[in-house]
Amino acid sequence: MSAETAISVTGLAKSYKNLKVLDKIDFTVPKGSIFALLGPNGAGKTTTIKILTTLLKPDQGTAAIYGYDVVRQPSRVRELISLAGQDAAIDHILTGRENLQLIGSLRHLPNANAEVDALLERFDLADAADRRVATYSGGMGRKLDLAMSLLGNPRVMFLDEPTSGLDPQSRLTTWQIIKDLAASDITVFLTTQHLEEADQLANHIAILKEGGIVAEGTPADLKKLLPHGHIELGFTESRHLRAAADLLSRYKSHVDDPSLTLTIVTDGSIKQMTDILKRLEDAGVSVATFAQKLPTLEDVFLSYTGRGKQGENGHEN
Amino acid sequence: MRTSIRNSLSDTMVMMERRLRHSFRSVDTIITVVAMPVVLMLMFVYVFGGAMNTGTGHYINYIVPGIILMTISSGVAYTALGVNTDITSGFFDRFRSMPIAESSILTGHVLTSVVFSAVSSFIVFVVALAMGFRTGAGIVGGLSIIGIFLLYTIATTWLAVMFGLLAKTAEGAGIFAYPLIFLPFVSSGFAPTKTMPGPLRVFAENQPVTHIINAVRALLAGQPVGNSAWIAIAWCLVLLVAAYLTSMYIYKNKTT
Ligand SMILES: Nc1ncnc2c1ncn2[C@@H]1O[C@H](COP(=O)(O)OP(=O)(O)OP(=O)(O)O)[C@@H](O)[C@H]1O
Ligand SMILES: [Mg+2]
Numbered sequence: 260m261s262a263e264t265a266i267s268v269t270g271l272a273k274s275y276k277n278l279k280v281l282d283k284i285d286f287t288v289p290k291g292s293i294f295a296l297l298g299p300n301g302a303g304k305t306t307t308i309k310i311l312t313t314l315l316k317p318d319q320g321t322a323a324i325y326g327y328d329v330v331r332q333p334s335r336v337r338e339l340i341s342l343a344g345q346d347a348a349i350d351h352i353l354t355g356r357e358n359l360q361l362i363g364s365l366r367h368l369p370n371a372n373a374e375v376d377a378l379l380e381r382f383d384l385a386d387a388a389d390r391r392v393a394t395y396s397g398g399m400g401r402k403l404d405l406a407m408s409l410l411g412n413p414r415v416m417f418l419d420e421p422t423s424g425l426d427p428q429s430r431l432t433t434w435q436i437i438k439d440l441a442a443s444d445i446t447v448f449l450t451t452q453h454l455e456e457a458d459q460l461a462n463h464i465a466i467l468k469e470g471g472i473v474a475e476g477t478p479a480d481l482k483k484l485l486p487h488g489h490i491e492l493g494f495t496e497s498r499h500l501r502a503a504a505d506l507l508s509r510y511k512s513h514v515d516d517p518s519l520t521l522t523i524v525t526d527g528s529i530k531q532m533t534d535i536l537k538r539l540e541d542a543g544v545s546v547a548t549f550a551q552k553l554p555t556l557e558d559v560f561l562s563y564t565g566r567g568k569q570g571e572n573g574h575e576n
Numbered sequence: 577m578r579t580s581i582r583n584s585l586s587d588t589m590v591m592m593e594r595r596l597r598h599s600f601r602s603v604d605t606i607i608t609v610v611a612m613p614v615v616l617m618l619m620f621v622y623v624f625g626g627a628m629n630t631g632t633g634h635y636i637n638y639i640v641p642g643i644i645l646m647t648i649s650s651g652v653a654y655t656a657l658g659v660n661t662d663i664t665s666g667f668f669d670r671f672r673s674m675p676i677a678e679s680s681i682l683t684g685h686v687l688t689s690v691v692f693s694a695v696s697s698f699i700v701f702v703v704a705l706a707m708g709f710r711t712g713a714g715i716v717g718g719l720s721i722i723g724i725f726l727l728y729t730i731a732t733t734w735l736a737v738m739f740g741l742l743a744k745t746a747e748g749a750g751i752f753a754y755p756l757i758f759l760p761f762v763s764s765g766f767a768p769t770k771t772m773p774g775p776l777r778v779f780a781e782n783q784p785v786t787h788i789i790n791a792v793r794a795l796l797a798g799q800p801v802g803n804s805a806w807i808a809i810a811w812c813l814v815l816l817v818a819a820y821l822t823s824m825y826i827y828k829n830k831t832t
Binding site for chain 1: 583586587590594597598601602665666667669670671672673674675676
């Protein structure tokens with residue numbers, strides 16, 4: 260294992276009774292990078308995080324943080340990591356400040372009070388700092404939870420859906436904080452349901468499904484997995500929609516009657532675009548709206564996790 | 577090694593400080609725990625007291641040991657709730673992924689329970705004094721009584737920890753304490769066991785709470801305690817070791 264590797268996972272497997280959650284997965288995360296694990300509900304994201312943070316023992320395979328085995332050297336691992344779990348682990352009877360001070364004392368930080376103040380400021384919680392957490396909103400609790408995980412300069416952070424329940428402003432703040440972490444050489448392992456989040460933050464993405472990693476790479480790599488973009492034509496009348504669908508029947512397309520839109524899969528070339536528009540123009544079909552769509556990470560995700568429309572825009576015509 | 581022992585002590589103190597804040601910040605907790613034994617004591621003394629013939633002077637002197645045991649037990653139920661809440665709120669996971677002494681989490685709960693029981697028992701004791709309770713126990717007797725109650729508190733707290741770790745919900749976690757709270761009723765706590773019918777009497781005369789109460793009552797009266805103190809201590813020690821080992825086993829193998 261290279262000295263530049265923060266997390267390495269080989270052949271990791273875990274089952275709950277008869278349910279196979281992880282079926283021999285492998286990946287490595289370089290130091291100072293952001294790794295996003297995507298997957299539908301129940302895919303095993305939290306399970307993976309629990310194994311990596313020494314809370315759960317794998318059935319098979321190995322996982323190491325900075326070269327320390329999570330099963331055989333848990334105390335070494337714990338000195339390097341920090342966890343913000345899927346549900347905010349905050350103490351509702353204590354105040355926000357007391358929650359942070361609690362973690363500061365347990366981490367034996369010499370300068371805890373100053374660090375606590377800085378974090379409260381950074382997460383916009385300074386005004387609520389001395390109120391009991393029971394009076395916090397869900398999003399404030401989530402932010403406090405994240406702040407507690409940041410305390411004490413961990414080398415590898417595990418964030419299980421860090422922005423769920425945050426307003427857009429707080430989400431942006433959190434994204435910035437995560438980017439800053441990686442810039443200061445902290446490794447971030449996060450799970451998310453928001454494809455945009457992974458796209459924005461991650462250097463490397465892995466998609467988990469039915470116990471295995473079905474696709475991985477940089478966000479750009481993943482988007483290349485779906486070479487086709489598509490264009491969307493909107494109509495004001497359904498006879499126009501029908502006429503257009505007939506005219507363009509040589510293309511893979513999808514008619515959506517309720518919204519009066521026609522989605523056409525193209526290779527994105529000028530030649531195809533021109534051809535499509537010319538056919539409509541010649542036949543006198545009036546098009547109300549026109550939009551070109553590039554493949555998004557969401558298309559990739561949906562096509563690999565096998566929910567909703569297929570990557571190739573299932574054509575029914 | 578030095579630092580690790582020092583860290584482990586300091587971690588335990590931090591955990592205990594957190595739990596003490598919980599216990600004394602929510603005023604209703606201490607009121608709930610103290611109110612029930614005090615109300616029972618008032619009822620027993622002023623409503624039924626006149627009808628009771630225990631063959632010993634003041635009836636209040638007779639029931640104080642049982643009342644204090646009830647106070648301790650209902651305080652201990654609060655520990656089961658606290659442990660369970662820490663699991664369901666994800667706090668255990670947070671702590672267990674941190675470089676801290678593993679034992680500090682549970683020990684913090686247990687030590688807090690001891691402090692909490694001491695405070696609530698003291699309040700109940702003061703009320704009893706105001707109601708006319710008097711004791712002939714000397715220093716040695718007094719310390720022995722405190723020792724027995726302390727042992728009972730620690731043993732039942734570990735039992736509470738075990739139930740807190742096992743329970744699926746917070747409501748479930750506290751339920752185990754009800755038998756514990758009501759055990760003094762089926763003992764020599766409020767009426768002499770010899771007035772009870774057959775099987776009940778056999779149970780009442782042999783269950784651990786009776787031995788504890790008899791021992792404490794004798795010490796309070798400044799009389800010789802006989803075997804009951806040793807039997808009481810043995811019961812508590814067995815419970816303590818069993819509950820402690822089981823709790824630690826569940827804790828180490830727990831996957832939330
Ligand atoms: N303690 C447990 N006992 C039995 N099954 C479990 C346990 N924990 C998780 N599972 C199951 O394992 C599977 C994976 O769960 P996991 O929490 O890892 O999913 P996830 O990818 O984090 O999902 P989500 O996006 O909903 O958070 C699920 O089917 C879940 O029901
Ligand atoms: Mg999850």
